[in-house]
Amino acid sequence: MFRLTREPISIADHARAIADPHSGGYVDFRGCVRNHHLGRDVRRLHYDVYELLAISEGQRIVDEALARFDIDAVSCIHRVGDLEVGETAVWVGVGAAHRDAAFAACRYVIDEIKNRVPIWKHEFYADGTSSWVGCDGCSHAHGEHRYRQQTAVPGVGSAGQTRLSEAHVLIVGVGALGCPVADALVGAGVGRVSLVDGDHVELSNLHRQGLYVETDAGAPKVDAARRRLVERNSSVRVDGYASMLDEPLWRRLIDEVDLVLECTDSADSKCRVSRWCKAASMPVIVGGVHQLSGGFYVSPLSVDQGVCWDCLSGLSADCGQAGVLGPTPMMIGAAMAGEALRRLMRMNSPLTGRWTVLDLAGGHFASFEPASRPGCTCLSPANSDSGGVERTTLDPSLIWLDLRTDAERVREPLPDAIPVSPDALLSGFPLDANQAYLLVCARGRRSGVAARALRDRGLQNVWSLAGGTEAANRSTSRNLPHKGVSAAADAQSIA
Amino acid sequence: MLCGNSGTGWFSGCIVSRIHVLYFAALRDQAGRSEEWLDCQPGDTPSAVFDRLAASRQLQLAPAQLRVAINDRFAEWTTHLNAGDRLAFIPPMSGG
Structure with a gap:
């Protein structure tokens, strides 16, 4: 159970509430008001709260802990309002048959609460000043100081920094390449970073994966990485998905993301993700490493003119179990992050559209424009011509298929459209080859991907509403455009 | 033509309407208030509202x-x- 209180927390009462004869161990965490923060003397603090959302989200975290860990009970209470130094701010208690699950669940609950429950700490200092904790980079004044060495670089400036703060980057794989990539992007102030990785931290990772420490061993990589990244820059929103990037998750994310970095050690994943990105006109940077060498590919400004990892495979190393010296992926990852920052800030780069290799064994650095591999399926007309499936109006002569979620449909009904999920559409939904269909989603990416997949299956009269319902709204109202106009479109505008 | 073949119209329910905006923590300090009511425009999203408020x-x-x-x-x-x-x-957020 999760609760909020404005009164002092009585730990003994809450500990009694989770007592259970089945439990062989209890782990509890007590968070207190400390008298210092970043070298400043803290005199007191105030917790602000969005009460209804805090209670529902806190309860969701408690329920997740019960589902994920082999525990008997979990309870959490968070104090809000005015607190003095030394008082208990939060208490988490877990009972389990065995201690490992109790420790893990307790850690999970307190970490998730800090990240997801809308409670804000306002610290008051001995010198009479005060500040909102975790919001150091939130005002332009603080941001200017924090990023001053970065904004001083020609071509960056405050405009570039603002573009970074508005960007959402998807990092697929938080291993040897993903660690330096995530570290650099979060440090640079990219506004939102989503991490996807189904692996757990192992001691054998540590020589090359700098986000992790020994005590992270056994933890899901996305959880350990997120803990460290939020410490690096608390103004960045970091989301973790502890799974592989499958098609349903990809379709969920593509409408929100501005740039993808493929950082796994799997050639299959690189091939799949680079093709998905190409089909969705999503800018992508794909990297790979092998012992003392590695390389990365930056999609061109016209993403659909690029190649996939399969086209590059004759050039790239097999990144399986051949071994790797730690600094190799660190260098490749750092270079990928540099290209990502430039792309997001719309700075030109000579490496755009090129395959760049770094061979530490032979002492070579080279970059060249890769040729498409003849016969590669990523070059089929349906895949290579993104404009080929798009319509810009809600043509009433077509049958509309609404690929949005239930929540999106409730918000903005399309009463004449047939609701169908992208997964259902691609797995046997009955379509008439003689009928013309218009696929509709919010931003046109889910519908574009699905339309191209159906074209590949021989249905030539399937179309996608370009830019989705958002673009349709913009074209008929004075509504301000959403900031997240795809980075692809933005990047093309500088060409 | 946005409404296409939809007879009921796209923006029903949002033509003359207001939304209730809440501010918390640093945003409340910046906005100088904890809440306000705003006129909602056709097709409004949180993104569009935020752009106007920013x-x-x-x-x-x-x-x-x-x-x-x-x-x-x-x-x-x-x-x-x-x-x-x-x-x-x-x-x-900065609880805990």
């Missing part, structure tokens, strides 16, 4: 630093708003 209230946080809640549930920036919706922008 200018009029001189909000100094970027959307990527914030999360959005509609009617006390986390929501997406692209979700369409209805009359009477309670909209909150959530600054970086």
